[in-house]
Amino acid sequence: MFTGHIQEVGTVVAVDRARIAVRAPKAAASALSSICLNGVGLMIVQTEHETDVLEARLTAETRRRSTLDQIRPGTRVNVEAPLALGDPLGGHLVQGAVDAVGKVVRVDDEAGARRVWIKPPERFLPLVVPKGQIAVDGVSLTVAEVSRDRFSVALIPATLQATALSELSAGDRVNLEPDLLTRLVRRWPSDPGQAVTEVVAALPWAGRVSGGQGVQKAVTQLASGGAVVIWDPDREGEGDVVFAGARLRPEAFTFLLTQVCGHPTVPCAPEVLDRLEIGPIPGPGDRHGTRPHVPVDLATGTGTGVSAAERAATVRRLAHPESRPADFLRPGHVFPLAARPGGLAERAGHTEATVAMCMAAGLPPVGVCCEVMNPDGTMAKAAELEVAALRWGLPLLDVDDLRKHL
Numbered sequence: 001m002f003t004g005h006i007q008e009v010g011t012v013v014a015v016d017r018a019r020i021a022v023r024a025p026k027a028a029a030s031a032l033s034s035i036c037l038n039g040v041g042l043m044i045v046q047t048e049h050e051t052d053v054l055e056a057r058l059t060a061e062t063r064r065r066s067t068l069d070q071i072r073p074g075t076r077v078n079v080e081a082p083l084a085l086g087d088p089l090g091g092h093l094v095q096g097a098v099d100a101v102g103k104v105v106r107v108d109d110e111a112g113a114r115r116v117w118i119k120p121p122e123r124f125l126p127l128v129v130p131k132g133q134i135a136v137d138g139v140s141l142t143v144a145e146v147s148r149d150r151f152s153v154a155l156i157p158a159t160l161q162a163t164a165l166s167e168l169s170a171g172d173r174v175n176l177e178p179d180l181l182t183r184l185v186r187r188w189p190s191d192p193g194q195a196v197t198e199v200v201a202a203l204p205w206a207g208r209v210s211g212g213q214g215v216q217k218a219v220t221q222l223a224s225g226g227a228v229v230i231w232d233p234d235r236e237g238e239g240d241v242v243f244a245g246a247r248l249r250p251e252a253f254t255f256l257l258t259q260v261c262g263h264p265t266v267p268c269a270p271e272v273l274d275r276l277e278i279g280p281i282p283g284p285g286d287r288h289g290t291r292p293h294v295p296v297d298l299a300t301g302t303g304t305g306v307s308a309a310e311r312a313a314t315v316r317r318l319a320h321p322e323s324r325p326a327d328f329l330r331p332g333h334v335f336p337l338a339a340r341p342g343g344l345a346e347r348a349g350h351t352e353a354t355v356a357m358c359m360a361a362g363l364p365p366v367g368v369c370c371e372v373m374n375p376d377g378t379m380a381k382a383a384e385l386e387v388a389a390l391r392w393g394l395p396l397l398d399v400d401d402l403r404k405h406l
């Protein structure tokens, strides 16, 4: 077992199909039986103390699964001696068992660190967890970001100085070993943690976001036709998936009906409903002061008004600045809600949050919100919402953040 803390950078002096010889003075000075070279755990067969060269056995399996298939004399490699019981775990548990070879796709020098983007094989991506650990050429690193087909690590100057990762450039191949715990969780599907590991290979803006920056990410997402999840922990204790009405595609409505599974409603600024002569549903209203209005369908529709495509078209027409009262049949199957005139300052409901976000996105003040329901019919709470947001690749933010930063 290793920990991904590199003790020295060695130099390959000879390699063939069955063995690799590396000059590594520190390792050669100790009586070792195994060694980790660029993340590959190998049996040492011989150590020449006079030349500081140790020789390790290579198998066809090792060469097939790692970058050691193409390694050449002169290549500098990361060297780590095995952990002994009681040694500090400076990095994380590294087995020296390479799972995949990734390709460096980009190297950016940033303030204080060098960011390296690595594209692993697709099968490996679910094992890469943002802020989790990964061994890259045997070096224990924290995953900075995970995107659709790649992830990044930030190399601090100390790592650049102490390892051969400083020599990486676009096009290079690297050995990858996932964090042991992630690997084990994936191995036993009944483990409850599996859901999380399955969903985290999502967009970099997915999952919980907060503060002004989080609100900005969410607004950008909405403006481009995407969705955000708004969590209201105190009032309703429910989370809604929200889309902007003007950008609503039929697929988005299908997603609400089949994945989100709550009751899709259409928050509107009150002046929109006044203009369209869509009145409130009479009655005292629900427990939370939501203001439901008469449901509508698009008058030009040809079906029942229920299909995802028809409901999306009805919502887009509600959001259209030039829509008129005659554009809608009453009652129908799309449920408008009226936001308070004072917006989020007056009431911190999903209705007001949806309208406020549409406006912040520079779009008409009409959106769709739909509560996230668990597969068992109960309403999703904080942890379930976070897992759902990660699985769907959506940002999740607290309604309170919207109040503060919109």
Ligand SMILES: O=C(CO)[C@H](O)[C@H](O)COP(=O)(O)O
Binding pocket: 236, 240, 263, 265, 286, 288, 289, 290, 337, 349, 350, 351, 352, 369, 371
């Ligand atoms: O549709 C609803 C209730 O009918 C939902 O609860 C939705 O979240 C909007 O309501 P609110 O503004 O009270 O959060």
